Amino acid sequence: MELTERKKQILKIVVESYIDTAEPLGSKAIAEKMPGKISSATIRNELADLSEMGYLEQPHTSAGRIPSAKGYRLYVNELMERRPLSPEEQAAINDSLRGELRQTEQVVARAGQMAQSLVNYPTYAAADHRSAVTVKRFELLTVDDTSFIAVVMLSDSRVKSQLMTVDLPVEPSALPAMSHLLNTHFTAIPAREMNGKLMGLSDQVVPEWFLVLNRVVDYAGELLQDDGHTQVFTSGASRIMSFPEFRDIDKAQGLMHFMVDNKENLPVPTTDAPMQILIGPENVSDALKESSVVMASYDIGDNMRGLIGVVGPTRMDYATVAARLSYFAESLTRMFGKRELPAKEEEGNP
Amino acid sequence: MELTERKKQILKIVVESYIDTAEPLGSKAIAEKMPGKISSATIRNELADLSEMGYLEQPHTSAGRIPSAKGYRLYVNELMERRPLSPEEQAAINDSLRGELRQTEQVVARAGQMAQSLVNYPTYAAADHRSAVTVKRFELLTVDDTSFIAVVMLSDSRVKSQLMTVDLPVEPSALPAMSHLLNTHFTAIPAREMNGKLMGLSDQVVPEWFLVLNRVVDYAGELLQDDGHTQVFTSGASRIMSFPEFRDIDKAQGLMHFMVDNKENLPVPTTDAPMQILIGPENVSDALKESSVVMASYDIGDNMRGLIGVVGPTRMDYATVAARLSYFAESLTRMFGKRELPAKEEEGNP
DNA sequence: GTTAGCACTCAGGGAAAGCGAGTGCTAAAA
DNA sequence: TTTTAGCACTCGCTTTCCCTGAGTGCTAAC
Secondary structure, three states: OOHHEEEEEEHHHHHHHHHEEEEEEEOOHHHHHHOOOOOHHHHHHHHHEEEEEOEEEEOOOOOOOOHHHHHHHHHHHHHHHOOOHHHHHHHHHHHHHHHOOOOOHHHHHHHHHHHHHHHHOOEEEEEEEOOOOEEEEEEEEEOOOOOOEEEEEEEEEOOEEEEEEEOOOOOHHHHHHHHHHHHHHHOOOOOOHHHHHHHHHOOOHHHHHEEEEEEEEHHHHHHHOOOOOOOOEEEEHHHHHHHHOOHHHHHHHHHHHHHOOOOHHHHOOOOOOOOEEHHHHHHOOOHHHOOEEEEEEEOOOOOOEEEEEEEEOOOOOOOHHHHHHHHHHHHHHHOHHHHHHHOOOOOOOO | OOOOOOHHHHHHHHHHHHHOOOOOOOOHHHHHHHOOOOHHHHHHHHHHHHHHOOEEEEOOOOEEEOOHHHHHHHEEEHOOOOOOOOHHHHHEEEEEEEEOOOHHHHHHHHHHHHHHHHHHHOOEEEEEEEEOOOOOEEEEEEEEEEEEEEEEEEEEOEEEEEEEEEEOOOOOOHHHHHHHHHHHHHHOOOOHHHHHHHHHHHOOOOHHHHHHHHHHHHHHHHHHHHHOOOOOOEEEHHHHHOOHHHHHHHHHHHHHHHHOOOOHOOOOOOOOOOOEEHHHHHHOOOOHHOOEEEEEEHHHHHHEEEEEEEEEEEEOOHHHHHHHHHHHHHHHHHHHOOOOOOOOOOOOOO
């Protein structure tokens, strides 16, 4: 059976109406929305075809039609109008971005919050590294006999530090030498090689040194591993309950649990595309089988990619969400994608 | 009217049954649970008294009685059996605590998660400082012409650091001198005095220096202000929806929104007591008027206090929650309350 | 002070009925 | 071959009504 232009048009009407109202749409209502005069009986014939082809479904015999996941997919791929944002909408995004974010660490979390207020669906945000992070530099600072500060500068320009205490007293003068040793042996190598290297040194240094080196290398290993960016932030998760499809408390709980207490398993992009959409059953997690997710990514610095995901019912407003989210992600890249954060601007100056 | 021993006994039975089943309890059922033989008619007379005194209420005329907030309060203050944990329960807590937490920064978040699995109600966790945090020490490390690392050690032993870039190139040899200057003028003073002090120095140093000092002092100010511990973590928030009183989606949404997207406003202890309980309308936030909160705090290091809160319906199992939570908080204090984190123990050794 | 007895209240559940939106099919018209 | 009008049929939803049973308050007797 062929998917005629008219069938597509009908599908588009059904999808957009359902996105708007969450109510099935009947042949008569469709006929009224169609340009030209066509009878509802004709529409019914078309609807029967569309159902047979799998683009539409019926909640029950005497109800109107609603889109199937396949129908949404066609809509997203072909039918949806990818209208760019109006200048006003763009201005709103640029305004909210201006002067807000300063520390790299905060960018991710705030970006998620801003996206949520932009699209009015729950969002989540995370970041990951394009290539492996390594340590760029170590520095040990004296505090007292048994404690010192370890400063670790990472290849992505983050700097982490911690106060450490050891059991045996350490000669303060030894710290620079140890820093040097760390810098020559433990920079620019992946975490998994660190322990081996440390073992290789174990008989060349005195126990006090080894104690210190061990602590510092451990610490660096931790930093590289879960490099602080596996953390996922969600915003506005409870909004999911305002959608009629999640008025059912058990469904709502399932999804809330996933978004709030199981964030780490929210989907991440599987392609390099700037935007990816997962519709209903296309999701791997069971909890999301009745939801859709729109994901966009943006650059942070040279070597990091931020992720923003939008979660909604399958009938979410793909056109609007996609338009706003992609513009937002582009803006973020424009702002944070370069090497370094821009210097703080003077308030109110051009 | 007097609150006789028998009345208290009846109240206790009603509260505990309602905590267990969430169903109102009638005179006949109470009569069966009472020791000795008393007729339901007698119980009815007592119930009428208890209602009149405000300890019990009726959902509707032909239903049994349920406790009022005042009833719960009396129960918590006088009637509840504060049984200590069994050795098995204590062991379970100690086990889960062993070897888990290392970095001070993670203690708070993990403590909340562990508490949630312990009590099986949603929990939240935060920390705050007993007395104001100040900077204990500054350290500036050279990176290149226009960038350097600022390391700031705080009075609570946290160490924070960040890479900074300035517009004018800075003589690397000047950094130690600037560190010295910062250490002499900006340590041990509250954040609000910093800016004034910086202004006082503005005509004594060259512009390049001022640029650097400004950035560092700004950064320190930020650290002291929202000192990274206003952050609130929640665990198991979605569990709230399993309770029958929150099967209503709107109620559930209200509470979820509060716990997930508005965590910062969750209640904090108002007294120094080791444990505080807020019952229903005793809560200030509207969103919590139909819930109860049990809060406990514990020490982290010398100068910080961790907070764990448990959120549940007003009929939450106060006795169990209070017992477990207070033991857990005590254990945490025992473990982290001292000056410094204990050295990492060897696995499997006594 | 306690108890038995009785009339009364009221939420919840189930059955029955009516409504109305929407369908599929048929046969005629274009 | 496509479109249309017409019609019988389906089925979820809502409303109404009734019944049941748990529980109450009150009274009068123990």
